[in-house]
Structures are given as C-alpha cells and as structure tokens.
C-alpha cells in the first residue's frame with residue numbers, strides 16, 4: 001500500500017529536535033484528555049535524546065503516562081550507553097509520576113532474546129499514541145539494521161539483535177509492524193551524513209503538496225510507494241513511512257528528490 005507522509009524542514013537538528021519535543025508534549029496532553037492514559041515510544045541516538053530535554057507543557061505530575069523504548073542497547077543498567085538512562089538524565093522534572101517501561105538489561109535477563117520476550121509480554125494490549133524514531137547514516141531505525149532479517153519480522157512485536165553494526169552489538173528492538181501501529185509516528189534526523197540515506201529513503205516518492213507556514217517551517221506532503229522486502233532491507237527507515245508519519249529534518253524532501 002502506498003502512504004502519504006508529511007515532511008517538515010527546520011534550520012538545523014536542534015530546531016527539529018525542539019519541534020519533536022513539542023509533538024511529544026501535544027500527544028501526551030491530547031491522549032490524557034481523551035483517555036486518561038498516554039503511551040509514548042522513545043528512541044536513542046543524538047536527536048532522539050536531545051528532543052527529550054527541556055520539554056515545556058507536560059503536566060507537573062504525569063500520572064497515566066507510559067513511556068516505552070522502541071529499542072534498547074543490551075548493556076548493564078549503570079552503563080552510560082543505556083537509552084533509558086540517557087533519557088532519564090535529560091528529563092529533569094519531566095515525567096514525574098510516569099511509568100517508565102524499561103527493557104530488561106543483563107542485570108535481570110540472561111540474554112537479549114529473553115529481554116525481547118519479556119517486553120513482548122508487557123506490550124500486550126498497549127496502544128501507542130506517538131512513536132519517535134531516529135535514522136542512522138546507513139538507514140537503520142530503532143535497532144533494525146540494513147540486511148538484517150529482523151527488519152522483515154512479522155507476527156512478532158520485539159526482536160533481539162546480536163550483531164549490531166552500531167555499537168554496542170547486543171540490542172533489543174520493537175519490530176517495524178509494532179512501531180507502525182501507532183496514532184502518530186515521528187522520524188527525526190539531521191546532518192549531512194544522513195542525507196544519502198534520506199535520498200534513498202525517498203526513492204520513488206512523489207511530492208504532492210508544499211507550503212511554508214508563517215513560522216517559516218516548510219511542510220511538504222509526499223506519496224511514497226509500497227516497498228518490497230528487498231527495499232525495506234536496504235533502507236529499514238522505509239518501515240517508518242506511513243500515513244501518520246511526520247519526518248522532521250534539516251533538509252527538504254524537494255532538495256533530496258532533485
């Protein structure tokens with residue numbers, strides 16, 4: 001099935017991260033108002049962590065907010081590499097009272113497979129309000145890497161990765177189908193080193209709308225084709241392109257397509 005995605009362009013990575021943080025706050029407040037519960041899925045990486053800093057507008061007490069991680073590095077709880085640790089270190093007073101659903105680490109799970117199975121159990125019946133994903137220069141999202149069979153996993157919510165090309169090698173990741181099953185999805189990336197992957201990401205896409213708001217933010221809408229398994233394996237970030245996806249970046253789609 002084809003999808004129509006939204007693409008917003010910002011002057012730089014920090015500005016895109018701030019916009020992502022605003023999306024997070026809006027999604028939490030809307031979900032709390034509607035169902036007294038909000039389920040947000042965070043990610044690691046430079047912008048994935050930066051967007052969680054200085055959040056304005058969250059309730060002082062975040063009861064009913066459930067925080068999940070789309071992927072986690074399988075490292076000890078006290079490791080500086082742990083995505084959840086990096087998140088909580090930038091939260092400050094945000095998310096007081098929220099439930100943080102940590103993926104098990106080697107402190108409590110003997111293997112990444114067991115951590116993946118335990119997270120699968122926790123996720124039963126959970127509806128995501130918003131999912132955030134970063135993209136690596138190789139086109140990976142979460143811990144779904146080009147050429148790795150986990151990219152095409154179906155009928156399973158969480159997988160393990162034992163040989164990640166991005167250190168650390170052992171990881172746990174939600175699958176493409178679980179990450180796509182959300183009310184809103186934000187794919188966030190910036191920097192020259194990501195532009196090649198972004199060009200590939202948009203292969204076969206067609207620009208259908210283009211406007212610049214009063215705030216100077218350019219918003220484009222693009223139709224993306226249905227991707228084959230081979231195309232998903234080549235650029236796993238294609239999994240993130242759905243009708244509810246907004247890409248927040250420092251480069252416009254038009255520039256990448258030209």
Ligand SMILES: O=C(O)[C@H](O)[C@@H](O)[C@H](O)[C@H](O)COP(=O)(O)O
Pocket residue numbers: 043044045046047048071072073083133134135136137140141142143166
């Ligand atoms: O744990 C991780 O490493 C991630 O979840 C990973 O998918 C990350 O989001 C991208 O690699 C982008 O990271 P950068 O923004 O640092 O390039």
